[in-house]
Amino acid sequence: MTSPARRLLLVHAHPDDESLGNGVTMAKYVAEGASVTLVTCTLGEMGEILVPELEHLAADRDDRLGQHREGELAEAMAELGVTDHRLLGGAGRFRDSGMKWDDNGHATAADVIHDNAFWHADLLEATTELVAVIREVRPQVLVTYDDFGGYGHPDHVQAHRVAHYAAALAAARSFRPDLGAAWDVAKIYWSAMSASRFRDGLRAIRATGDTTTFEGMDPDNLPPFVVEDEYLDAVVEAPEHVQAKLAAMKAHRSQITEDGTFFAGGMDMAAVVWGSEFYRLVKGVRGPVGASGLEEDLFAGL
Template identity: 70%
Template sequence: MTSTDRRLLLVHAHPDDEAIGNGATMAKYVARGDRVTLVTCTAGEEGEILLPEIEHLAADREDSLGPHRVEELAAAMKALGVTDHRFLGGPGHFRDSGMKWADDGSATAADETRPDTFWHADLTVAADLLVEIIRETRPQVLVTYDQFGGYGHPDHVQAHRVATYATSLAAVRSYRPELGEAWDIPKVYWSAMSKSQMAEGIRKLREAGDETTFEGWDPDNLPWGATDDELDAKVVADEFADAKMDAMKAHASQIAVDGPFFALSNNAGSQVWGTEFYRLAKGQRGPVGPDGLEEDLFAGL
């Protein structure tokens, strides 16, 4: 398979999710000539605004954060070199559902959620929009969240459900042929945070004298993430860590430049964010490296 034959599709919930979880992977694959398509399911209208100068855009004030985050996403994609990025149904078609923090430290649905949010979207209606994109782009690899959405956010959970259902429907020859010719995606991955990698980064911060970043997080008992035996693949893209950082900086309304992501990068080395991990949810594992992990999401294809 040549580089021009390789096609990767990523399905994310909000602008900024893609840069945090898969920014280095996206930049690496674009640089080697692969086609990378990003689908974002909401415009992130309910996001918590970190910049005082745009606080008026908040959902409980002007409620115009969505268009601003659309622009941030465009800037982030420019930093990563991704030219094909879309919103499911178009910008604002599905509204950000918001969230609240549960007692166990995970995210969960807010007490009150608007009826036009992604969380309340009809699964088949949302999946059909993605089916059409799958059949158009015909990816060999799809990346999305696990069934918990990584940490419980309802839009992440819904993105997982929509991507999973759309993957199945897109492969059925007789299902809605007007949406394009059927396509069966060979490999599906769930993006994963490596607990051991995260623990190593936190320990390095503590060794450097930083006790405030990730305050309260026990490296030996992290609230989210995948253990080493749950991981199937990793993409080592240290040379694209700076591009990932630039993409994250583009999401300035949501990610503080002096916050934990950048502190970990600056104090523990950008390689912490240049390697990204995955769990294989569909398809056969390809050749693996010395640590038993695939080193390319297209391995074996």
């Protein structure tokens, strides 16, 4: 069977991260016939459960949230049309590390972390699992988090480290040749949010009288996952796939509720806020730009 000409690999920490950050991107490339592979590093076992009837699944009770979220992930991928989604090393190999908020309002490692937590994983062990995937899939483009993991979550930071280390080792022909032929990923992107778009969205939410969504944030006090536009390199905007993204977000029902932050202002507002996905190019040559002044195709120039 001939491999699709364009191949995209995304590396995320927990189920739901992919739909929030890259749902439109994934749906767009699937629809265009590209190969889209998602690797999720944990099952999100320590996630905050927002649905009362599922509270018994929590880590301090039945500890079965991970299995439930695996089902949510499968449903979300069905909404986006992604058929190749994998758990790093297999289900349960690396556990959600949990987190707490520090004095600066950033996520950081929790005081007590499970022995099998992804944050404590041997970096080479976890990386080797991803090297095998890279050499199998042979993606030209890899998407993951920035060095701060967007907002500091230890699993996001670890996913960033594993993704970059794996991309480097996958290209080294003398490293674990048993895992397949060496492959050099041409372009690596970090997901980002546009500062100008976030400010506009925040003002629109405040204009509805909502003062609790993104509480404590204002146009002059933006969270670390928001990036000033001058540092953005690419944007994916595909209005025809926004509803698929919103459906994928709703599939993660233990973590995302329709009356919560991500759907503040209603579905129309959510479509505006979450309809454009921005990226920073951190490896590779920037391709031709579109009317936006940014690359409008992550495969641009390849």
